[in-house]
Amino acid sequence: MYYEDVKVVAGETVSGLAVAYGYKAADWVKIWNDNKNAELVKKRGIPNKLGIGDVVQIPIPWKVTNSSVAPTPGVGGVTTEFKRDGGKGTRLSWVQTVYQANQPVTGTTPFCVDGCPPDDDLPFYWTDAEIAADPTLRQKFTDAPSRTAPSAAAGTTTWRAVTSIAVITGKRVTVYESHVWGFNLTPANVVTKVGPRDALANEVSGHLNLLRKGVGTAAGTFSTQGWTFRPAP
Amino acid sequence: MCWVLLLAFMSLTSCTAPGKPSGTSQSPTNVAPEKRGAAVQDWSKFIEPKKAAKVPVVLRVKLITAEGGNKYAFDKVAILAVLKNETKQPFGDSAEVGHYSWEPGVPKGESTIYVEPYSESPDHLWKLLGSTAKEGVSHTKPEPGT
Numbered sequence: 232m233y234y235e236d237v238k239v240v241a242g243e244t245v246s247g248l249a250v251a252y253g254y255k256a257a258d259w260v261k262i263w264n265d266n267k268n269a270e271l272v273k274k275r276g277i278p279n280k281l282g283i284g285d286v287v288q289i290p291i292p293w294k295v296t297n298s299s300v301a302p303t304p305g306v307g308g309v310t311t312e313f314k315r316d317g318g319k320g321t322r323l324s325w326v327q328t329v330y331q332a333n334q335p336v337t338g339t340t341p342f343c344v345d346g347c348p349p350d351d352d353l354p355f356y357w358t359d360a361e362i363a364a365d366p367t368l369r370q371k372f373t374d375a376p377s378r379t380a381p382s383a384a385a386g387t388t389t390w391r392a393v394t395s396i397a398v399i400t401g402k403r404v405t406v407y408e409s410h411v412w413g414f415n416l417t418p419a420n421v422v423t424k425v426g427p428r429d430a431l432a433n434e435v436s437g438h439l440n441l442l443r444k445g446v447g448t449a450a451g452t453f454s455t456q457g458w459t460f461r462p463a464p
Numbered sequence: 465m466c467w468v469l470l471l472a473f474m475s476l477t478s479c480t481a482p483g484k485p486s487g488t489s490q491s492p493t494n495v496a497p498e499k500r501g502a503a504v505q506d507w508s509k510f511i512e513p514k515k516a517a518k519v520p521v522v523l524r525v526k527l528i529t530a531e532g533g534n535k536y537a538f539d540k541v542a543i544l545a546v547l548k549n550e551t552k553q554p555f556g557d558s559a560e561v562g563h564y565s566w567e568p569g570v571p572k573g574e575s576t577i578y579v580e581p582y583s584e585s586p587d588h589l590w591k592l593l594g595s596t597a598k599e600g601v602s603h604t605k606p607e608p609g610t
Contacts (some may be wrong), residue, residue, distance in 0.1 A: 346534070
């Protein structure tokens with residue numbers, strides 16, 4: 232668990248923030264009564280007197296509760312699923328960076344932010360349209376990358392991904408619960424699954440760098456567009 | 465009499481086969497897919513109007529290769545006919561069409577595919593309606609033996 236520091240803007244309430252970060256509205260008490268907010272409570276007294284610029288510390292306890300990676304039958308790749316606990320939360324999503332090794336998708340680079348090629352101008356895995364159509368996507372992640380068997384000269388394809396829960400406050404994205412997974416595909420078309428396992432510190436660091444340098448459909452990198460990415464403090 | 469026979473012979477040799485207008489003997493790369501399609505048969509039998517109404521482009525295609533991918537996998541298809549094109553984008557002899565990697569893509573053999581823009585980018589790729597063959601494919605004709 233970590234605490235997301237959220238600067239209050241006009242119209243925001245503790246119960247509204249609770250829902251945005253995956254709680255039930257009635258759970259606003261858990262946030263308000265958290266020791267990290269003791270000073271704010273002392274200053275404001277009651278939650279509906281929250282002022283613009285106040286900083287609310289929101290505990291983010293959600294975890295990946297289910298994760299699986301398995302070879303996809305008849306295809307040179309794997310199918311993976313992650314699910315997390317907590318509510319949908321309009322400020323919760325997923326990010327994924329991938330290493331495509333010797334078989335990058337046409338028009339993309341070996342390292343990229345998935346959707347790769349980009350399917351919108353945001354750094355998240357699911358687009359706004361996809362989430363609007365199915366809001367439960369905020370709670371689950373699905374992917375099934377695959378490739379054709381590489382040539383003997385190209386050697387084994389080592390496809391890897393780092394997938395994280397993304398907590399979004401303005402244009403700041405905090406990644407946590409990062410998992411590494413993927414597959415190896417030999418020239419003989421033999422697939423070996425990799426992971427899922429917890430990402431190491433250096434892997435999270437690389438993941439964050441790729442997110443900063445990543446591109447969507449708009450001009451420039453996500454960094455130059457004003458997005459910032461950080462590990463959970 | 466001789467002239468009459470000669471004219472009749474010339475008439476026969478210049479005639480095209482029924483249902484195969486002149487031009488179809490050209491190399492396929494020299495013929496616009498729209499014309500190629502119209503030349504082959506009545507493609508209206510190969511389209512589902514409800515699906516077609518949801519997309520700007522409908523193609524009759526034959527799968528060349530399923531190339532895989534990341535979130536989206538891409539299928540390379542040979543375009544047999546352009547059944548609908550409300551865009552300004554011309555279609556050549558082949559195209560790459562995306563679908564969610566965990567959903568079925570263009571099946572082997574011939575099929576009609578209903579495609580929508582992959583993104584809002586001006587030079588966007590194409591993807592199956594709903595990003596899955598469950599929604600974006602109809603009138604499949606498997607290859608013999610598949």
